[in-house]
Amino acid sequence: MARASGVSRGTVSRALNGDPYVSTAARAAVQRAVVETGYVVNRNARSLVTQRTGTVVMVLCEPQEKLFEDPSFNLLMRVATRRLATKDVALVMMVAGDDGDRERVVRYLRGGHADGVLLLSTHAGDPLVGALESLALPAVACGAVLGREGVIPYAAADDREGARQMTRYLVEQGRRKIATITGPLDTPGGLNRLEGFCDVLGRKATKKLIAQGDYTRHGGYAAMLELLKRAPDLDGVFVGSDLMAAGALAALREQGRRVPEDVAVGGFDDSAVAASTHPLLTTVRQPLERVAQETVRMLLELIDGGERPESVVLPTELVIRESA
Amino acid sequence: MARASGVSRGTVSRALNGDPYVSTAARAAVQRAVVETGYVVNRNARSLVTQRTGTVVMVLCEPQEKLFEDPSFNLLMRVATRRLATKDVALVMMVAGDDGDRERVVRYLRGGHADGVLLLSTHAGDPLVGALESLALPAVACGAVLGREGVIPYAAADDREGARQMTRYLVEQGRRKIATITGPLDTPGGLNRLEGFCDVLGRKATKKLIAQGDYTRHGGYAAMLELLKRAPDLDGVFVGSDLMAAGALAALREQGRRVPEDVAVGGFDDSAVAASTHPLLTTVRQPLERVAQETVRMLLELIDGGERPESVVLPTELVIRESA
DNA sequence: TTGAAAGCGCTAACAA
DNA sequence: TTGTTAGCGCTTTCAA
16 A cells, blocks of 8 residues: 555555645545555554544443334434444444343453443443443443433433423313323433423322333333223323323223323324324424434543533423324 | 463463463463453454454344334344354444445445444345445345345245235135235335235236335335225235234224224234234244344354355244234 | 654464 | 464654
8 A cells, every 4th residue: 555655654644544744745646546456444453553443332221122112212323323423433233131232242342342332221220331330431321321320421301391391281281180101210211201290290190190111112002001990080191202102092092082182192202103193192302313412422522531521401392283 | 461371472362262272271370360450352453363353243224214113123133143142243233224324334344343244124226235245245134135136145034935825814714805015115025925925816916905015013004094995895904014014903993994804914024013913913924033043154154254155045934813 | 744663462373 | 382473454653
């Protein structure tokens, strides 16, 4: 390569990496040689010396079944991929659903294959988080890591306030008996949205009116049936995710309840499913694009040796459609 | 590291890589030093000399939205991850949904980050395939790559015969007017299942009775509505995937058709959704675990410098539940 | 602005 | 069975 362009290895390297101290002539010669020989840098060799791999791993801390069903992950991943690409870093995905997976991910990371980690959907007490901390690898989470909020910086929607917005809205619509279907309570979305619900309803948020789902469509369906059994006279329900809300709508239809006439249904996320349910789902919009953008920014800062960045919490927005 | 264990670098390397020519004493010394120093090999350095990275990329050739909704991908990925792990190779995932994505994947691959590629859900004429071929990187596909069957080895279910099984079954059940919802016709599953359907029905498979879906739940829903409009008297439908069948069931219910009394519904895949529909879905079981196993085996052979392995086509099985 | 040279951490061929 | 040595392909001082 140095020979092909008639300059030294050092100059080639400088030209390729945009070093300003390269003459126009040399730069042109290198450019030409690259085209002629179809040259591609060997990233391993580069990594060996720079200690950088140019790749970031997005780790999905969730049994795969659930994960993939949720359109939010798509969006998060797509946006992150794009943002990282502008800095010329690749995003790869790994799933850490069980112990075996987790060990593999840690091995991969310890092998020095990545410069940083983007954590998705961590549950409280996930052992992967501890492993990551001891690796001292830059890591940022989408959504708080319960219990490690001070350690792992994150970007997240304001789940609690979002839940309040929706619950308040249901109350304002004159609903008297409002239930909720939560996500898993060891996730920030599960926990904080329930808290927001309780903030508004106070003592009216009885245990009977709270059912736990698992962020899947089927989980929402099952939880809705359960709620109808426990409180047949409920007239409103705040569901902790759009996908679960879609399941809840199916259950309500099956049980002959009209939405929103008999029961008002509010979702959370404003994901693609919200726009394809019957009736269209009234929901809380999460600024997922911005969550992804911010996480990527923070991770890149961390990788560049910056201080631990401040976590950011982004505002949500009520989106009123037909179901409430 | 060599110093810590009191032997030479060469011996350390041999001990770590399981070379038989290492004395028990030396091996023990190295082992101890590894524990004491918390040593981890630098994979970049190793890759630089071995020309192996120990990672394989699973490339999803599909706009992400569709992809992730389908439980089949989960299974494929989970099985592949596990099989590869036994050979100590990591599986990472990348999505190639649009041109930008594709370019990124190719760059990553050209960067020498992976030893091989597992292709998922390629569409006919996907430019990525050509790029991959010119990279001369080992590649194997789950499901045939339409148009490159002779070039990219694959493992797949016998889609055509599976479709025949289901269609024959519907006929045997006395259904007289059977329609079908296909997958995209530039995918092997879309095309071959339609062909199997036509094999059995012959001239009765008129254009009016064929609607195209896109492997999503919503696509199945929309296609079913369309079919009901075009042929209100249909009494059976073979749907090219379970997820689309779930959508079709919703459409039928909405239109007041009973399943299976008025309309018999057959799916394809036997994925998790088939067991959670109402009524439970009669479907065609695809041996996806074996597909994943075989693809991994073939890819590993290829990576080890073996000849281009024979593609394998695996038999399907009719699973009778409630919907037909 | 450039070339020369010194490694990055590892494996593999060779000699002992 | 082991130590020695020569790179793998690249970046990055250091001098020039």
